[in-house]
Amino acid sequence: MVFNIFVLIKNCIIFILCFVVLPCCVYGKEVEMFDILIKDGIVLTINGNNEVLKGAHIGIKDKKIAYIGKDDNLLAEQYIDASDKIVLPGFVNTHTHVPMSIFKGIADDLPLDVWLNDYIWPLESKYMDKETVYKASLASIAEMIHSGITTFNDMYFFENEVARAANETSIRAVVSETLMDGKTVNSKNFVEGLAYSEWLIKKWQGNDLINVGVAPHAPYTASSDLLIKAKELANRYGVIYHIHLSETKNEYNTIKKEYNSTPVEYLDNLGVLDKLTMAAHVVYLEKNDFDILKNRKVSVSHNPESNMKLASGISPVYGMLRHGINVSLGTDGVASNNDLDFFDTMDIAAKLQKVYYMDPVALNAQEVVMAATLGGAKALNLDQYVGSIEIGKLADIIILNIDDMHAIPLYNPFSQIVYTLNPADVSYSIINGKIVMAKGNILTIDEEAIKESIIELQKFISNDLQ
Numbered sequence: 001m002v003f004n005i006f007v008l009i010k011n012c013i014i015f016i017l018c019f020v021v022l023p024c025c026v027y028g029k030e031v032e033m034f035d036i037l038i039k040d041g042i043v044l045t046i047n048g049n050n051e052v053l054k055g056a057h058i059g060i061k062d063k064k065i066a067y068i069g070k071d072d073n074l075l076a077e078q079y080i081d082a083s084d085k086i087v088l089p090g091f092v093n094t095h096t097h098v099p100m101s102i103f104k105g106i107a108d109d110l111p112l113d114v115w116l117n118d119y120i121w122p123l124e125s126k127y128m129d130k131e132t133v134y135k136a137s138l139a140s141i142a143e144m145i146h147s148g149i150t151t152f153n154d155m156y157f158f159e160n161e162v163a164r165a166a167n168e169t170s171i172r173a174v175v176s177e178t179l180m181d182g183k184t185v186n187s188k189n190f191v192e193g194l195a196y197s198e199w200l201i202k203k204w205q206g207n208d209l210i211n212v213g214v215a216p217h218a219p220y221t222a223s224s225d226l227l228i229k230a231k232e233l234a235n236r237y238g239v240i241y242h243i244h245l246s247e248t249k250n251e252y253n254t255i256k257k258e259y260n261s262t263p264v265e266y267l268d269n270l271g272v273l274d275k276l277t278m279a280a281h282v283v284y285l286e287k288n289d290f291d292i293l294k295n296r297k298v299s300v301s302h303n304p305e306s307n308m309k310l311a312s313g314i315s316p317v318y319g320m321l322r323h324g325i326n327v328s329l330g331t332d333g334v335a336s337n338n339d340l341d342f343f344d345t346m347d348i349a350a351k352l353q354k355v356y357y358m359d360p361v362a363l364n365a366q367e368v369v370m371a372a373t374l375g376g377a378k379a380l381n382l383d384q385y386v387g388s389i390e391i392g393k394l395a396d397i398i399i400l401n402i403d404d405m406h407a408i409p410l411y412n413p414f415s416q417i418v419y420t421l422n423p424a425d426v427s428y429s430i431i432n433g434k435i436v437m438a439k440g441n442i443l444t445i446d447e448e449a450i451k452e453s454i455i456e457l458q459k460f461i462s463n464d465l466q
């Protein structure tokens, strides 16, 4: 019996050596089996040296980027042919109100205060509920995935439904409940809003895709008491503080009159500005404001289309970048854009700075792509995980076609992305190491069903408003 056991163990060792260890060791090196191998792409790494690698492969294993290089003898469960395609980190949309897509085109061509007071807020109180937030979020998420967005940073109401939609469709999101002094569609007062925010933080803690922030709406809709309490909550959990800041001349004048300081100085005096603060818009700045934003390490979300449509003004983002301030890009909500096309956002961001500074050098294509990827990840405090193609980072990667008539010839991939391509050119989207879109088809969403539900909602709202 003892003899038999020894023979058995010996045979097992021989079997493991011959059939497991030896085949895995070719020329002394272990042959790794990747989950996904993206082959032969033009890879924009957005790493520290901003390397562009031609004909490179990217190996993905256990959700992470495990290999970048040109070894042709690699094995994987799944291969994606990226020859003659651009491969880059997914876009990070740092300012959205995704459920507002249901109000697309319902109230256009109005100033911000009239648009908000007379149209958007009454519409929200009448039609926004959990179910509408969920359905409209799904529609926006589908549009964003088509546009190459792999992370979005949302501020709205019933944010748990936004998180649910994002989690189900496998897109990365930071969600924050909008906090205002008065009643909102989801809370009687800001105390309830803060309690909901804390519940949301706890609920999604540890989730792979969903992060939660704290979002007081703006200095003109949130009292100093709320602004401070919201920051205390954000600090308690180490999460981002998402706020509209210095968006319009009206806001600037109101704060200046009331507190004898600019909106940026006002928030700084309250002690709520630091590297976890993500300020959206930031259009009206005085010289001292640049120093405050830089010294406090505040990140800015530039929303050029919304600022143009509402005639809010032009944010001096080229100046901010030159000053060492981290700038990212956002679409804002669809009601003030009126889509979630990130290629439009990048294109307009670049061109608008050139007009503002009367300088064609202002905000070049490479700076725009940086802001759209790593700048966004940094703004959301996610840059150690996503925003560039580097070994060890989570695989949030998009692959762009460059063979359509409008996309050729190609001399400079950064220029092509910012000035030439559009969402129809986004072929693949990989988020958290999972293929979410392949050859332009989203795999995690039933787009037809979502379209039907949105048209149904639109008919209901249209009939009701008559």
Ligand SMILES: [Zn+2]
Pocket (backbone or CB within 6 Å): 095, 096, 097, 244, 280, 332, 333
């Ligand atoms: Zn906004």
